[in-house]
Amino acid sequence: MKHTVLVGTRKGAWTLVSSNQRRDWRIQGPRHLGAVISHYVADPRRDGCQLMSVGSGHLGPSIFVSMDHGENWVEAAQPPAFSPAPAGEPRTVDHVFWLTPGHASEPDVWYAGTSPQGLFKSVDGGNHWEEVLGFNHHPQGLEWRGGDKDGTPDGPKLHSILVDPADKCHLLVGMSGGGIFESFDEGASWEPLNKGVAMDFYPPKEDGSEYAFGHDPHCMVMHPEFSNRLYHQNHCGLYALDRAKGDRWQRIGDNLPREVGDIGFPIVVHPRDPETIWVFPMDGSGQWPRVCPQGKPAVYRSRDGGQTFERLCQGFPIEQAWWTVKRQCMAVDAEEQVGVYLGTANGELWASFDEGDSWRLLARDLPQIYSVEVVTSP
């Protein structure tokens, strides 16, 4: 069994490969040296197929496709681009932030999320991309997302595109400026899915009601087998939702230690057990430094759907380690003892091969890590 970790960074892409049950790893790369790789993902439906979001910084966005495990890359003939605006603010894609393979029954379908926030779809394996008009041109779209200049300093992002394994028509997306939205008709129509989610950066409504949208989800995951089980790490806490039982998120982050808090970016879920998740809380106090609290890195794991959490830090520096872990920078493999992988903004790749109990440094001195994914192949 071969394990490959795909690492996207601010300055190119690398892979780490192990052919001996995750004991030894060799690093390969770079690919696209100098380019911003926001997301580097493999296609679970087609062995060897990989897609990479490549941004040059100044030359606009693009997507590259490899069909041979990353050896050779071909640029998309038609990268994601907004249609000409007949009126209002003309929109231009700054970078492709997120890539998601489509449903298993549609091996040529891919989705992409961009900054400024837009949803795109390819039906030819990533070569040509079109807007998902039901989302990008939704009558309430501007209200949901705000103006393109209203977002975070490096741009508001559409992320966490989830395709329900049980129903290809059921899609969810997160907008870092706007909230979570859901479609049951393959993207033709959408509704907000933000009940129960705090939005304490806005003034409370005078009538005591909740905001329906405008939230700031950071990362959302759907369990691959029990797809009703959703989790999401938000700007305002950590949440779980059993979609079969309703549409109101529960704030499970209240069960994290108060001195740690429940602010962070990444979240991953166990490939078989929907009750097990891992998060990496970061400091959301004061100036929002977004580093691990007190400079003491730790992953927190729950085995009971977020009712209780364990602090996991064996192998990490014990102090003065001010890590930031971005939202695409945690991943899990599907081994019996699940491997958990974590990339930091200071270019270190860490892994645990005992479900988070202990951690090993696999690579250091890489550029700022933007995405981490692991692929297992025969």
Next chain:
Amino acid sequence: MIRVVLPSQLDDYTGGLRELALDLSAPDDRALVLNDVIDELERRYRGVRFRVVDEQGAIRRHIALFVGQTMVRTLQAPLATDDRVQIVGALSGG
């Protein structure tokens, strides 16, 4: 002939070519403009246009286009058949 000078950022598209001469003449119904050069580059090196011009038809923010020594911000800038066109890509940022 229009002399075109290209930046290193486009090497992946042009195979590292930094300079070329284009034998372009004005169409019958209008004068030659800068957009004709971009179109010809796209015809020769697919993908170049989207690196220089965004989907709304605007020159990308960190790209500068010069006709002679004058920076222009419109693809409709008129050209003479012996002009020198230079595409400059910013290398700002860390």
